[in-house]
Amino acid sequence: MILRTLPDRFTSRLRSERVAARLGIWLGVSFTVAFATGLFSHFTQHPPAWLLWPSRPVNLYRVTQGLHVVGGIATVPLLLAKLWTVYPKLWQWPPLRSAGHAAERLFVLLLVAGALFQLVTGLMNIAYTYPWPFGFVQAHYWTAYVTYGALVVHVVNEWAKVRRHLWTRVEDPDRRRFLTTVAAAAGLAALVTAGETLTPLERLAVLAPRGPRIGPQGVPVNKTALAAQVTGVIRDPAYRLAVTGAVRAELSLSLADLTRLPQHTVRLPIACVEGWSVECEWTGVRLRDLVRLAGGAPDAVVTVESLERAGSYRVSEVRPPHWNDPLTLLALRINGQVLDADHGYPVRLVAPNRPGVMQTKWIGRVRVA
Amino acid sequence: MRWIGYAAGCALVALGGHGLVTGSDPAGWALWFGGVVVAHDAVLAPLVLLAGVAMGRLGGGPGGGLGRAPRAALVLAGTVTLATLPTVLAMGRRADNPSILPLDYGRGLLMVLAALTVAALTTRLTTAPARPGSPPGQETAAWGTAAWGTPGRGMAGLGVPGWASRTAVAVGAGLAAWSVAPMDPAAALPLGGLAGMLLLHASDG
Missing domain, CATH: 3.90.420.10 (Oxidoreductase, molybdopterin-binding domain)
Known part of the structure; x- marks a missing residue:
């Protein structure tokens, strides 16, 4: 009985399809950048025989990998906000309505697990902390395919909503403020870490695992x-x-x-x-x-x-x-x-x-x- | 078009799954892959919801909540702490390599938290009480709308221009960070000031 009415007990007006769609768009961009820069890094280190990477631009790898890591840190507030926004859907009743609905939820599970897994393992890797039994490089690399594949399926399923909300302003001032707060959190997370690669900001990087002039x-x-x-x-x-x-x-x-x-x-x-x-x-x-x-x-x-x-x-x-x-x-x-x-x-x-x-x-x- | 998307997505998932089964430690991976979901859905999310309920009940004034700026500050503080937690805990330090995790991260986090706290308080103090007659909060979930939504008139209502109260927030936050790291004003003042401005922006919408 409680389970049936549970979704209705989440009463915050900040949750809405438009807010979820907006956060989803931001996350789609951020995970695409992470996937692309991650693959670039992987195939730079393990190039197939036919692939000759250019040696220029000189700073290309520096930029892509900085984006990968600092972008990943800044994604943490976005992902947490998105999961908060859609949390009531976790408790939808009945949990599975049809085979198609079951498949849809399976891919959402893969997406949520994969996104959390990538951020958690990535954050711990840059802090040189390895409490797990698997190799970081292999697990982070292969899980990226699972996560991005599940993201593609999710985007296909939600495409109508994305299109409906893509160019529409969030009118409700509370919801707009909520999105601004999430963006500010992402900005602050980037601000306190980006200086480990963006050297003009090095003094601000008080929570970065490295100081670019310490060693x-x-x-x-x-x-x-x-x-x-x-x-x-x-x-x-x-x-x-x-x-x-x-x-x-x-x-x-x-x-x-x-x-x-x-x-x-x-x-x-x-x-x-x-x-x-x-x-x-x-x-x-x-x-x-x-x-x-x-x-x-x-x-x-x-x-x-x-x-x-x-x-x-x-x-x-x-x-x-x-x-x-x-x-x-x-x-x-x-x-x-x-x-x-x-x-x-x-x-x-x-x-x-x-x-x-x-x-x-x-x-x-x-x-x- | 739809089926091309499904096929591409499934192919990527299958490729990743195959790689994990053959090139990794599948059991250990599965434990963590499932574990992070349980940790979020069963621990972190309920805690955030409880915090939201508590925030909605605190304060008690018109709007029935803490107020916009303190709420935004809690969101910023919580998410930035989580995003940098492995660095702050610094369990990866190595005796042979002092260039790994070289900073005092407890102090770094405290700088950020002090700046956010002072910025939130300054914003709240310089914001006039909400219009009388705004409905009491009925919100029970996190970041509830009631308090967040009641628009204050700001110091403009008291005859203080907006730029002055904004400057007060940024300077206050900078000084707060500096008080945590008195030996490092070149880092603390701009960092605190920027954190304060981000908070101001967040609670302004």
């Missing part, structure tokens, strides 16, 4: 030399950078040899998958010069290998658009100083439009294929 030599790091277990091997006086593979003459260069090659200085961002980024000044040898010196073909695929013995980002592939780019360096210095151990001493890769995890540190070998 060794004033730059954050994800993996330290200690965590990578390379503290001994990188200080070995017998260190050599090997250039091997499909080359005319293999090279074996000491650190002194590297510093005698033509040095170039570039400004490039280090842009992490977790959304923080900061531009630095890097000095070192162009990867292009090194491959040419060894006699590699211009369409070769270059692989840089770290001195780490294990780790999922020990090796990274640099395809022709990136290694032929004059901005791509094997860097020896950061902001005028010799690289700190945590920044990849003696040599690290730095390339434009590339996620931080693929800017391989502590490089011991460059393989040309």
